[in-house]
Amino acid sequence: MLKNLIKKIPGNVRMAKLLGLIPQQPDERKFLLEMLPRQSVGAEIGVHMGDFSQNIIEAISPRELHLIDPWEYQASSVYETAWYGGGAKGGQTEMDERYSSILSRFNKNIHAEQVTVHRGYSxxxxxxxxxxxxxxxxxxxxxxxxxxxKDxxxxxxxxxxGGYITGDDYTEGHWWKGGVKKAVDECAANQSVQLVEIRNGQFIFRxxxxxVPLNNMTTSS
Ligand SMILES: C[S@@+](CC[C@H](N)C(=O)[O-])C[C@H]1O[C@@H](n2cnc3c(N)ncnc32)[C@H](O)[C@@H]1O
Known part of the structure; x- marks a missing residue:
């Protein structure tokens, strides 16, 4: 119902996904999952409810998947529309519940030593x-x-x-004021870095x- 209403307003779908009102479609990140090596060792920084973690497990059956998230409520007004700020109406209690739900959701994978959940800052x-x-x-x-x-x-x-550094929400504006785009663009301007693709808000570096350590490299910007 909400999803249909949102769809009627042009340009609103991406915004609604970013606000967590409707989930990001797995198809948007399918190309990225197809590029990641099967049985590989990877980390997801920012896990939330684990929907993309689940997609990763199903798509590439990683040897090790490290899920990193503090599940910590941010009260500052900067995070008013973030999923872990104003978007978490239940405050820290809700964040604790999300963490517990991750442990239950991936219980089997954790016991099989395929998934490790790290509660902390990246x-x-x-x-x-x-x-x-x-x-x-x-x-x-x-x-x-x-x-x-820093990430x-x-x-x-x-x-x-030869490995991949990739991520989500390469876009202008929003509560993070285009921070992902700015950091990625700066990184891409670095002569020693190979930007493979930017598509559907996803960025991929190889x-x-x-x-060469990234913070030791000179950029053209
Ligand atoms: C956009 S959500 C992640 C969505 C998830 N990757 C997905 O696609 O389903 C952002 C998450 O980042 C977490 N987060 C915030 N600051 C972080 C930090 N410094 N390090 C790691 N995770 C952080 C939040 O708690 C939140 O769960």
């Missing part, structure tokens, strides 16, 4: 892994510029040469074999 959690540990990282956590920039830097460090 910068803290990623740092605990050795460099070049992952085949890919999917960045969909805090979309503010400084956070995405990109750390992901380039933690992904193997780490070159030279493996």
């Amino acid at each position: 910068t803290d959690i990623l740092q605990q892994f050795p460099d070049q540990y992952f085949d890919w990282v999917y960045i969909d956590g805090n979309h503010l510029y400084e956070y995405v920039k 990109l830097e750390l992901s380039f460090q933690k992904v193997k040469p 780490k070159s074999n030279e493996s």
Whole structure:
């Protein structure tokens, strides 16, 4: 019903998806899932209710999938329309419930040591892994510029040469004021970085074999 009403207003569907009113269609990220290697080791930064985590498991049957999210309610007005701010009407209780629902949803995968749930901020959690540990990282956590920039830097460090650094919501505006786009564009301007594709709001980088730390590289911007 809500979905049909939203569809009648031009341009509203993407906005509604971003606000969590209707779920993002798996088809929009199908091309990305098809590109990720099967049986690989990956991390999803920003898990929410685990819908995309489920898509990842079904599509590529990862050897290890690390799910990273603090499930922490943000009271600041900056996050008024974020899923983990004003969008979580039940505050921290709701965030705790989301975390518990993830543990139940992936219970079987956790016991099979395929899925590991890390409750914490991406910068803290990623740092605990050795460099070049992952085949890919999917960045969909805090979309503010400084956070995405840091997530990109750390992901380039933690992904193997030839691996993928990818993520969601490459778009102008919204509550994060185009922070994802700004950080991704800056990263793409870097001569040593290979931007593979931007499609359906998804961005995909491939780490070159030279493996230069992102924060040590000079950009053209
Ligand atoms: C857009 S949702 C993730 C949606 C999920 N990737 C999907 O496609 O179903 C953003 C999530 O990022 C989490 N988050 C916020 N700040 C974060 C941070 N610094 N590190 C990791 N996750 C964060 C929030 O708690 C929220 O669950």
